[in-house]
Amino acid sequence: GTTGSASTTDITVVLFGDAEEITGYQSMVEAFEDENSDISVTLSPVATQDDLMARLTTSFAGGNPPDVFLLNFRRYGQFAAQGAIEPVQSYLDDSEVLDESDFSPRALDAFRYDGDELTCMPQNLSSLVVYYNEDLFDAAGLPYPEQGWAWDDFLAAASELTSGDHYGAGVAPSIIRLAPFVWSNGGEIVDDADRPTTLTLTRDPATREAVDWFLDLQLVHGVVPPDAEEQSESSEARFLRGTLGMYFNSRVAVPTLRTIDGFEWDVAPLPVAPGGEPVSILHSDAYCMSAGLPDQDAAWRFIEFAMNTGGQEILAESGRTVPSRLDVAGSPAFLEPDLPPRSSHVYLDVEPYLRATPRTATWSRVERESNALLEEVFYGRVDREEGLRQLEDSVRPLFDLQVGDDGS
């Protein structure tokens, strides 16, 4: 808590990330403390988002929540629904440092829990993209993917690249990987984006078409590594080793991919459905403040610093994040022409088309269970029709679950 002595205030910041990300946050905290000698920050990192949830629940339940914590937009609904988060809207409105218009509207919209007031400050604006191995494309005589390429182009390239222990594409079977394809095809993954009551993978024809296309990659065309192969060597490891043509991931992968020195690689937008839109899915984490603490001032000053140019640049330099501040995102600090990927603008080009999944209190659970069942279908462990039906059926009750006073 903010148990400060007369001169300095202590705040605790809980974040998640891998070792390298944490180093980035560390240097940002140091820069902040240099500028604000009256605030001392305890940086409290955890590895996974699961660990983060455990940490946050314990400290909220124990009455000692952190001042600032980082949450993915797919999880904050759970907290927001119970009023555990102090909305930042009023702070942002009063701020002399930050201005709402500096930030990506798509990212901000994702964090308006009631659709109106801003709940948390999104710090990044990542999205799903395609990383591809230029050397493999060259060897196969394929053109590099470009803006607006279509599903068929993608499939053709993937098939061409698949041979022996080489696979054309790597993608994790999960809702957030599947969703942009559905949206691109004009479908929806839930019946109502604001008050969803069920997944719509089977009932909406456009959705179903996209789902089948996605599943066919593995089940029919075999351009995605099968189950056992994926467990033995992740797609990322394959891509690093140069035996995977294309790899779907968000910006997160970049620091790791930068360790590649055996071949050239770049990033491309998602392929577009026939006659569809170049949609992608938002990946964004935001700084939230705990509700009910006596003094939010220090916490807000930390967020201000992190969201301001200086803070955003420090993180952008790690290569891992796409800054949510559009001015920083457009600056060399992010675009960095001397380090791969050359085409970082791809992340920014898609910004107007970014969409987000529902942000209800139980969404993270829905996603979790769906992913487990989708994996069963994707790797052919269960029959496709049966599997998808089961997926919808078993997940449907989760939409109705009440968490706190939400939904009543």
Place this chain on the structure above:
Amino acid sequence: MTQTTRLSAARSGAPPGGRVRESVSGRRPGTRRAVHVLGRFAVPALLAALFAAPLWFMVTGSLRPAGLPPPRTLEILPPEPTLAAYTRLPELMPLFTYLGNSALVVAIAVPVTVVVAGLTGFGIRLLSRTARRRVLVGLLVVLLVPVTAVWATRFEVFRLAGVVDTFIPLLAPALLAVSPFLILLYAWSFGGIPESQLQAARLEGASWLAIWRRLAMPQVRPATLAVAVLAFTFHWANFIDPLLYLHSGDRYTLPLGLQFLRLLNPTDWPLLMAGCVIATLPCAVVFLFAQRILLSDDPLAALRGGRR
């Protein structure tokens, strides 16, 4: 001294596999020898190898060069063993800080565990029969409470005590002797000390605490050794308590660090195995020191051997 040797021989018994069976079997010498060697060495060696195998895979897996896909056939040793994975570990995380924190926690928690378990076990020894039975039922109930039931609610206690984000919550299991099982281990061992010894010491003016410290504890050193090893393993491997009750990154312990590692690349096996080796090594070393006594044919005799 003949008396002594015979006594200790009787104490260690003649287990069925040993001397007795050897002379019992009445088959022809050749077959008997074959069966004998098989029973005495081949089968145990096979089982021992089976149990050692996962550790072996762990070590050899960590010695493979990074980035290469693992072999698809069984290999006893990687073709070009390398320590590359180990040198990468400290680059990826503050390995030595984590190790230092873990060491500090263990250095405090293990003695505390031994003292609490020892005191409690001795207390049980002193109680009357009926009281003892009641305490044992109580211990069973304590054992019954799932750990998950207290994780979050304990935080409240720690917050009220103002010890969140210190190492003190990590000592909580030590104050609980890690598990009632360790207390039982002590109670059981203390049961072997004859009543007359306690009374003799009382007569000589020793307080119960002095009796515990000077008489009881020194006599159950194998139990202490066992408790210490088990406690070491527990505290060293403790993942949940640091996750929930530690906040400052620079106080983190090794298991939390291992978690960061897993996130980096879930199939970078050499790196993961190296992390596992580092996490396991201290426990293994501690245990290897203890096994000399703990697992010898006659632990008491082995202890005495160390004493002279």
Place this chain on the structure above:
Amino acid sequence: MTAPEVAPPDTPRRARSDRTLSGWAFLAPYGLAVAVLIALPALLNVGYAFTDHTGLTRDPQFIGLDNVQRLTSDTFFRDSVEASLFHVAVSVPLRLIAAVGLALLLAAPRPGGRWFRTAVYLPTVIPDVALAVLFLWVLNPLYGPLNQLLGLFGHSGFNWLADPSTARVGVVLMLLFPIGEGFIVVLAARRMLDGRLYEAAALEGCGPFGQLRRLTLPLLAPVLILLAVRDTILTLQVNFVPAYVLTDGRPANATLYLPVYIFDQAFEFSGFAYAALITIVLMVITATIIVAQLLAVRRWRILR
């Protein structure tokens, strides 16, 4: 020092109670720790089971038996109970048999015996998280040593963690290795048996197998029961960290053991009160199994 002239009124039993008092005094630190760190939190937790506490706010409301109602229609909970029961039914006997069998086999003094015992104990020192990571590797369908071993016998192996039944077997297999504690206890107990009894039995015509069946096992019965009870609790409640890391409930809830589900509910899904209720169920299940075990072996005179 002179003796007091008059005896105080309650002279009798003071010497005895001096000892009893000391006994309780020795138990006091532990008792205090139990009260503060287990009893209090656990009671709090039981209280929460009948509220709408989510873990994120601090004003839980009493909602009566709503959570119980929810429990009755929760298919995940049903899966979870089934997974746990399967696990206990398979894992506990196997772990016991392994620990007891190995301890008895390796108890006899023999050259190098210590190293055989050490090998059996060693997997027990592997930290939980490391054990799980290690088994992710061991059970790997393509590179995993287990499938490669099966390959030597011409079997194509399994995709262990992908299939519900093999995933369960995989977890059981993993937990079959850290049996060192039971192993060591049986070893110690076996050493304390009187070698003379075995000679007497041999003289009466009892072979090694008969000695095992008629002497060793009945004599070790109290220890075995203690281990069974402890292992039941451990398997149901504590051993979940490796399972959590290895499979995290997948596939198809096959390994969604109760503690994993409790953890998910309490810490991931903001179902703090609901998790508290499942915790109570878990305790009841555990206690039931233990009582059943104790009743089943009542005639062995272990409580003598």
Place this chain on the structure above:
Amino acid sequence: MSGGLTGARNGDGRSGGAGIRLEKLSKSYGRVRALDGVDLDVPAGELVTLVGPSGSGKSTILRLIAGLDRPDGGRVLVGGQDVGELPPHRRSVAMVFQDYALYPHLSVLENLLFGMRVRKVPRAEARRRAHDAAARLGISDLLERHPDQMSGGQRQRVALARAVVREPSVYLLDEPLASLDAQLRITTRADLLALHRQLGTTTVHVTHDQAEAMTLGDRVVVVHEGRVRQEGPPQEVYDEPVDTFVARFLGSPPMNLVAGGGVLGGEPETIVGLRPEDLALDADGPIEASAEAVETLGNEAVLLARCLDGTRLTARTEPRLRIRPGDAVRLRAIPGRLHRFDAGTGRRL
């Protein structure tokens, strides 16, 4: 040495010690009545042997004197002072247990020092006393050994030495010879006696071996079922047992007891007793019998004879008899050596 009864000891702290007096001592363990009104007086400096069958309450008496248990009723006086409220270690009492209760993890020297260490006796003083005691008991060259490296007899002496270093007013010895083998028991018995002569400290020695009781004590106290049956000098108790229990308990083989007198002659309503050594083989003896067995003991033999009326008698005889089982023999009771007891109460008439 701190507190306790040191004041009751005389000058050099070596001779005499304190007398013990038990008054109406009673004690029950649950429903078992271990002691049932025991009165006993042990003058300072005397060695008294408590003898009785197993379970008769001998150990309980010692435990009450030492303060390890509290009596349900009655008083314990040491040196004339009621020690009811004194904890064990302030009673200036040293006890030697049947199993010696040596501390197995300590060397002999450390065993001797243990008590003084916990009582904070200065180091030099403690070592001096330990070495003194060791020398006195002839174990000076065992000081570095551990208990399990010694023979029973050696352990026994260490246990005694540990009692000696306390310089107590009273020694309580609970069957200290029971776990020694026959040969060793005899020599250690002599050592014990010698020690008592040297120190002259009040000593209560418990045994269930009647031979030990006879040879050791200035006085012997026969205990049975929680009561003192008889006390007195050994020979006196042997010669004039107060009842049939004592008569049979002391002496081996035990006294022949014939209800109603039978072949020994006597009134009905009485039991007549005759010790085996008082029954002689005599070709003209009045008692006709046939030999049943002859147990040869080297220096003597025990003849088991069955009289014509079926009474069995044992007689102690010369060793080199040529009597075979079945032979007819004649016996004579040495006159004046008959004991008469009441058939109802068993008490001596």
Place this chain on the structure above:
Amino acid sequence: MSGGLTGARNGDGRSGGAGIRLEKLSKSYGRVRALDGVDLDVPAGELVTLVGPSGSGKSTILRLIAGLDRPDGGRVLVGGQDVGELPPHRRSVAMVFQDYALYPHLSVLENLLFGMRVRKVPRAEARRRAHDAAARLGISDLLERHPDQMSGGQRQRVALARAVVREPSVYLLDEPLASLDAQLRITTRADLLALHRQLGTTTVHVTHDQAEAMTLGDRVVVVHEGRVRQEGPPQEVYDEPVDTFVARFLGSPPMNLVAGGGVLGGEPETIVGLRPEDLALDADGPIEASAEAVETLGNEAVLLARCLDGTRLTARTEPRLRIRPGDAVRLRAIPGRLHRFDAGTGRRL
């Protein structure tokens, strides 16, 4: 009963049993040479007592006969047949251990049935034999108890009963009386003897108690340091010990041995022995001494005397002497009872 030596037993399976013959038996445990060429012959039906100090190898002999250990050299013959290759349970040998080795988890009845159950004796037959044996040893009313609910003497009888149900050719008893108290030992000794008379089975009885050895056996075998020192009827061994070891070992108090003869008269280079009972108090005796101690045993007393030249002698005397320590006494050796041994080898001359 399966296999083994039943053939060697005669008709009714009750009398005689099989003779035992040990030839040049030797056995080492590590560096300890437990047996060093033991030759022994036990005729069928005889009861032989093995006696010797602790560690002399008595138990080892039994273990080799039973087949619990294998000899390093030499042969064991039972009923004339080399049993070297037979496992213990085919040797038709029953053993009673010093600590009884009753199965603590079984009731007395189950203890008795145990061996017959593993040997697949029909149920009814087994129960009959168990009840028979129990009746024979007077433990019929203890059948439902567990070993920890019985006294030492009762356990002892159960152990014997367990041996009896086997109906073996040979009984091996390893100090079965050692853990009993003195009173119980005497009565159980008688029971044992009676049992042997009834069954007439070859029996080897081990003890370190010389009194037991003297009274029990048809023959006594004295073992020392892994060798048989002497064997023969008890009285013969007592009267003519072959060396000083046997001389001192049998008899209590032990024989007086005076190197060079001294006050007893004799040549140098010899040791002269005299049993305490052969040394009489005699006012005109040639040996002047002063009394050191008198141990009264009720029926007799032992006088410890120190002669003028410092030699200590013990004499067995009348009980009611009025001699005090320090009194001057005169002693006389009964002529013809002197034993002479070679001073170098200790062997009888």
